[in-house]
Amino acid sequence: MDRIQLTLDEVRSLATAVFRHHGVSQRQTDAVVDTVTAAERDGCVSHGLFRVPGYIASVASGKVTPDAEPDITDLAPAVVKVDGKNGFAPLALEVGRQPLVRKAKSQGIAALAVTNSYHFAALWPETEALAEAGLVAFAFVSSRSFVAPAGGIKPLYGTNPMSFAWPRDGRPPVVFDQASSASARGEIKIHQREGIPLPDGWGIDSDGNPSNDPKAILGGAQLPFGGHKGAGIALMVELLAGALIGDVFSFEATAADNDDGGPTSGGELIIAIEPLLCVDSSGGPTQLAHAEELFAQILAQDGTRLPSDRRYAARALTPTEGIRIPASLYRELLGLAGGSAH
């Protein structure tokens, strides 16, 4: 495939030009472009510039409010809410981050409920940022009905990712960010495009039969990872990102969406814990040093790595190697920025 090499500054400039050209406010643009740029930096192609046309579609269709100003409400000593006001999630998350950090550091544990916003990114940007502030963090987001419940055959749950981050001294946090479906939706589409059968266990056709055919599964249902246990996680995510914080379930988001190709409206729950307030002064190794002993045990086995190590390895190479995107995507983005293809 023909590819274009870009520096991260060029990624940022290009994405910014696209959003600004479509009337997205500078604040909304800056927050979204931060997550797009971070994804490209870390080699997470599916959440980078690839997502920009979808973001723009949701503005162009009138679904997302391009100049939304999130509204913050203090709900309890350990709970803060940010109403995204129908804008994209990254600005709502940014507005909520410092209040959440302050609450976690004073109360020991705290929650941030983000509602009424459009999430179209990975979850690790928010949990990693909290862990960089010294906190243990969880994030939960539902999406659009793609995944069958345990025992069922029709899509109900979203791919419902959850992320968890653990802070480290002098190193980037250990972070996982994983769908509760066996695969990402995008991976199925890539198999379809390339004509490759799917691995077992990814999905079922519309009659509920196991299938390796991408088209049959896209018209049937994805499966949770690990059977009923993954379905348990998916159900938990629906409840946390939906009913708990007064936002919608995936099936409701699906019904309300205009199918413009962009994100659906929904909620996100973030929980942050201050480790220093989870122990008394009775001694023992410090908590972060103790965790390093576990990480060392993992890495002492051949073939292992820590979650997020692959991202950090990509991150280390980006300043010198830049990133590469398909020339077709580059031309599309130039067009969306109001310029002309080279």
Place this chain on the structure above:
Amino acid sequence: MDRIQLTLDEVRSLATAVFRHHGVSQRQTDAVVDTVTAAERDGCVSHGLFRVPGYIASVASGKVTPDAEPDITDLAPAVVKVDGKNGFAPLALEVGRQPLVRKAKSQGIAALAVTNSYHFAALWPETEALAEAGLVAFAFVSSRSFVAPAGGIKPLYGTNPMSFAWPRDGRPPVVFDQASSASARGEIKIHQREGIPLPDGWGIDSDGNPSNDPKAILGGAQLPFGGHKGAGIALMVELLAGALIGDVFSFEATAADNDDGGPTSGGELIIAIEPLLCVDSSGGPTQLAHAEELFAQILAQDGTRLPSDRRYAARALTPTEGIRIPASLYRELLGLAGGSAH
């Protein structure tokens, strides 16, 4: 198999007699016997009377302090700690429950760190009790090194269960309680005893090869459920129940244990959330009523059920049908109670 039928009162009396005969204090006994009886009531045989000989072994070996009095410390506005003082976990959990409920109901979210205790039961008793108080609850416990990390072949993680509970109006909560391993350790031993090969994916032999032989896996390693995603959950549980709260990891608990057949020492993290403090008064359906709409969508599909429905179905039958245990276990328990076999 020859079986003995018992009422729940008889279960309670028999278990109590065993613990008291071995010098376990009345408070420790009552708390442990509550979880044993609840497990029998709900048809969870592997956490019922079956566990009692293991509990007693850990007292007889001198590992567990039979009259431990848990010590409670207020660590932060939203964090409370209970030091189990080397006793069994149920009393420590009972001591921490009301302080945790009070903190969650005033702060919105709160955590209970239970340390230095011996957990040998399921997790649903603690999360279900919190959900019965109207809270959303999580629990995390590590155990003994049985499970290989992602990519590795040697046991490192425990079977590391997590539980999640959601409160319902006028009905028992929706609760899941699932190991992060593909199977419970006990299920492998049952297959071994009965000479039945294991399903694919449960474990690997000591060379790291997939195996269906119970003996090979018991000498090799169990696998997480759902590949690296289940391993992510297992890692998270290690960090939450270990380093975060100043307690041990599974590999440390394994090294410290005297292999008496009873539980290992460790920690447990519980998180509780007050739903009423996670929303403002901007309207919409109430949170619990909203969740019922999701449950109805799940149950509208053939072949589905809610997590914990099987337990509640067993619970409904127990008052009229009683429970049945193997006659050999009954005789063993009578012996442990200082009586003679019938």
